[in-house]
Amino acid sequence: MYETNFHKAATAQDAAALLAKTDDGKILAGGQTLIPTMKQRLAAPSDLIDLSQAVALRGVTITKRKKMGIMKADGGETITIGAMTTHAEVAGNTELAKVCPVISGLAANIGDPAVRHRGTIGGSVANNDPAADYPAALMALRATIHTDSREIKAEDYFQGMFATALADDEIITAVSFQAPALGGYGKFPNPASRYAMAGVFVAKSVEGDVRVAVTGAGDNGVYRHAGLEAALSADWSTAAIDAVEVSADGLMSDLHGTAAYRANLIKVMAKRALV
Amino acid sequence: MQAVYTNTVPVDAYRGAGRPEACYVIERIMETAAREMGVDPSELRAKNFVTSFPHQTPVIMAYDSGDFATNQKQAQKAADVAGFGARKAEALGRGKLRGLGYSNYIEACGIAPSAAVGSLGAGVGLWESAEVRVNPVGTIEILTGSHSHGQGHETTFAQIVAERFDLPTENIKIVHGDTDKVQFGMGTYGSRSGAVGMSAIVKAMDKVEAKVKKIAAHVLEAGEDDIVIEGGAVKVAGTDKQMLWHEVGLAAYTAHNIPDGMEPGLKETAFYDPTNFTFPAGCYICEVEVDPDTGVTEVVQFVASDDFGTIINPMIVEGQVHGGIAQGIGQAMLENVVYDDAGQQLSASYMDYTMPRADDLPNYSVHHASTTCPGNPLGMKGCGEAGAIGSPPAVINAITDAIGNNNLSMPATPAAVWTALQAVSSKLAAE
Ligand SMILES: Cc1cc2nc3c(=O)[nH]c(=O)nc-3n(C[C@H](O)[C@H](O)[C@H](O)COP(=O)(O)OP(=O)(O)OC[C@H]3O[C@@H](n4cnc5c(N)ncnc54)[C@H](O)[C@@H]3O)c2cc1C
Numbered sequence: 001m002y003e004t005n006f007h008k009a010a011t012a013q014d015a016a017a018l019l020a021k022t023d024d025g026k027i028l029a030g031g032q033t034l035i036p037t038m039k040q041r042l043a044a045p046s047d048l049i050d051l052s053q054a055v056a057l058r059g060v061t062i063t064k065r066k067k068m069g070i071m072k073a074d075g076g077e078t079i080t081i082g083a084m085t086t087h088a089e090v091a092g093n094t095e096l097a098k099v100c101p102v103i104s105g106l107a108a109n110i111g112d113p114a115v116r117h118r119g120t121i122g123g124s125v126a127n128n129d130p131a132a133d134y135p136a137a138l139m140a141l142r143a144t145i146h147t148d149s150r151e152i153k154a155e156d157y158f159q160g161m162f163a164t165a166l167a168d169d170e171i172i173t174a175v176s177f178q179a180p181a182l183g184g185y186g187k188f189p190n191p192a193s194r195y196a197m198a199g200v201f202v203a204k205s206v207e208g209d210v211r212v213a214v215t216g217a218g219d220n221g222v223y224r225h226a227g228l229e230a231a232l233s234a235d236w237s238t239a240a241i242d243a244v245e246v247s248a249d250g251l252m253s254d255l256h257g258t259a260a261y262r263a264n265l266i267k268v269m270a271k272r273a274l275v
Numbered sequence: 276m277q278a279v280y281t282n283t284v285p286v287d288a289y290r291g292a293g294r295p296e297a298c299y300v301i302e303r304i305m306e307t308a309a310r311e312m313g314v315d316p317s318e319l320r321a322k323n324f325v326t327s328f329p330h331q332t333p334v335i336m337a338y339d340s341g342d343f344a345t346n347q348k349q350a351q352k353a354a355d356v357a358g359f360g361a362r363k364a365e366a367l368g369r370g371k372l373r374g375l376g377y378s379n380y381i382e383a384c385g386i387a388p389s390a391a392v393g394s395l396g397a398g399v400g401l402w403e404s405a406e407v408r409v410n411p412v413g414t415i416e417i418l419t420g421s422h423s424h425g426q427g428h429e430t431t432f433a434q435i436v437a438e439r440f441d442l443p444t445e446n447i448k449i450v451h452g453d454t455d456k457v458q459f460g461m462g463t464y465g466s467r468s469g470a471v472g473m474s475a476i477v478k479a480m481d482k483v484e485a486k487v488k489k490i491a492a493h494v495l496e497a498g499e500d501d502i503v504i505e506g507g508a509v510k511v512a513g514t515d516k517q518m519l520w521h522e523v524g525l526a527a528y529t530a531h532n533i534p535d536g537m538e539p540g541l542k543e544t545a546f547y548d549p550t551n552f553t554f555p556a557g558c559y560i561c562e563v564e565v566d567p568d569t570g571v572t573e574v575v576q577f578v579a580s581d582d583f584g585t586i587i588n589p590m591i592v593e594g595q596v597h598g599g600i601a602q603g604i605g606q607a608m609l610e611n612v613v614y615d616d617a618g619q620q621l622s623a624s625y626m627d628y629t630m631p632r633a634d635d636l637p638n639y640s641v642h643h644a645s646t647t648c649p650g651n652p653l654g655m656k657g658c659g660e661a662g663a664i665g666s667p668p669a670v671i672n673a674i675t676d677a678i679g680n681n682n683l684s685m686p687a688t689p690a691a692v693w694t695a696l697q698a699v700s701s702k703l704a705a706e
Contacts, residue, residue, distance in 0.1 A: 255611065264693065265569060
């Protein structure tokens with residue numbers, strides 16, 4: 001690791017101010033990705049601005065949906081998760097588990113206990129690893145990414161492998177989304193890293209809008225699968241998925257599996273997300 | 276001659292060094308032959324068991340002992356092979372493909388007679404040496420060239436000394452790994468620390484025992500043949516005359532009253548050069564379940580029945596088998612070093628190199644049916660590498676049995692198993 005200057009920020013605003021003064025500063029959240037990268041000398045930020053004291057960025061809030069009478073489906077609560085909320089906090093939040101169990105289950109299966117107790121949703125979303133779990137969830141749940149300066153729709157935010165709409169000095173403060181009426185996540189873990197080799201998040205909003213987002217398998221990060229969305233919009237069933245031809249075009253081939261294998265996994269994981 | 280420059284990393288011997296490869300080829304061929312001839316793979320193996328010893332093979336090795344049939348029967352019983360059909364049917368009901376695979380390994384270890392390895396071109400002799408030092412207060416230090424880096428020599432070596440002189444193990448100290456103190460060793464590998472390193476200790480103990488008896492006979496005014504060592508004392512059998520163990524040690528060092536012409540002190544050195552290799556053997560039976568949708572394979576049962584000769588510490592031996600099988604399952608299903616066409620290593624970190632982890636492994640069922648090795652004083656064969664040698668073909672034989680495609684290389688990753696399954700299902704569809 002190269003030398004770096006360490007700062008603590010109590011709020012996102014403080015962090016932004018500190019970041020503006022540095023040469024090549026970086027936000028430090030859980031450090032689960034950034035610190036190993038620095039140790040391998042693949043990153044060498046001049047300054048680290050630690051957000052672990054920024055309590056306002058931590059925690060889950062759930063706002064109940066106004067009952068409109070006609071809407072019978074479950075879901076619709078607005079869920080806001082602070083950027084510094086750890087995966088373990090998301091997984092362990094009992095209120096969240098009641099209104100959106102799929103996100104609790106997803107968080108509970110990220111990495112190992114050490115990673116879950118340090119790693120944060122903000123860090124994961126900022127990093128946008130092409131095999132990370134949250135990006136698929138946020139894409140399928142039509143989430144909003146809140147930063148210190150604006151709100152960005154998930155679809156505009158995720159822009160390919162490790163690429164996002166974030167400006168260099170922009171800080172994520174929270175993510176928010178509506179609890180879906182129906183939702184599920186099927187993850188096939190990479191045998192070595194246990195990140196997603198194919199992760200498929202299926203969600204049907206209270207308005208009936210179906211989205212299917214795929215992580216781990218695409219050769220350019222998280223993406224929506226039009227074929228699966230169309231099939232599940234028409235018929236929310238595994239039989240509908242069986243009828244979809246999942247193409248290997250645009251999928252990743254690597255030492256863990258070919259594009260054809262990943263195409264198969266997408267279909268299998270989509271079905272497992274449903275049941 | 277063509278020399279090739281490479282920037283890929285050097286490779287070196289790994290647990291079992293050469294025997295896993297040989298065993299893999301033999302046991303895959305046996306399984307394939309049985310399948311092609313339509314005979315039970317265990318019966319084909321049993322028909323070919325060597326039953327009389329010594330058995331000279333065409334390639335230097337002379338098998339000295341073994342009971343392959345008993346190990347196979349014991350493994351089959353523990354694995355409930357008879358109930359496999361029912362388990363397979365039950366698994367199919369859950370959408371899983373269940374398979375069973377054998378491996379009847381034999382390996383050569385306890386290496387090795389210096390003359391034999393010399394004839395094979397080795398530049399060294401493969402003896403071991405030991406010094407047994409009885410201190411004036413009766414404690415014993417064993418200086419051994421067999422280095423211990425987790426195999427538990429401190430326990431096992433101390434046990435044989437404690438048993439020989441009937442002393443508590445805490446009075447015995449095993450000294451190793453420091454060439455300022457000990458005679459150099461020829462190495463801890465080839466499962467040779469027991470069969471070779473301990474044999475040297477036994478030989479040195481023989482000399483110590485002889486001297487102890489001489490001193491005691493002299494002091495107690497008895498015949499050497501009447502001296503027995505038991506209960507922390509050196510006694511004249513059938514009488515109440517005795518010296519405590521440490522009194523003999525002290526007598527040797529004060530040298531006030533020892534036989535005429537005897538050198539003072541009580542420490543002896545011995546070299547042991549094996550007369551033959553040793554030949555651990557066993558039968559491993561692996562049972563797997565394959566998820567045909569993803570190729571994910573779970574080892575649901577793993578039975579090992581080994582012949583390691585004399586077993587001194589069963590817990591340590593079992594630990595060696597567990598570790599060896601874990602390594603073998605790693606090799607069969609998980610671990611893979613991969614380079615791209617430009618020689619860039621793609622599996623350079625644990626994010627891509629799959630080490631076996633606890634949740635990749637089953638509970639092992641470990642058994643023994645031992646025959647005594649005639650080649651060394653303790654009758655030991657060695658157990659350090661057997662697990663890693665015997666397990667890979669058992670795993671692959673089980674997976675290929677489950678998927679009905681014999682064309683599968685290690686590592687049988689989910690992607691590889693799924694791809695092999697596609698090949699048979701498309702062939703079936705075409706027929
Ligand atoms: C062994 C291991 C296994 C893992 N397995 C999985 C898995 O299965 N699935 C999965 O999804 N992930 C997995 N991860 C990644 C894990 O989820 C990390 O938590 C995540 O990638 C980074 O989060 P962090 O809080 O540690 O961020 P850090 O490492 O601190 O930061 C990562 C990057 O994001 C930036 N950043 C952090 N917070 C903010 C913010 N609020 N605003 C702007 N930029 C910010 C940092 O500057 C840095 O560039 C794994 C990690 C490890 C080490």
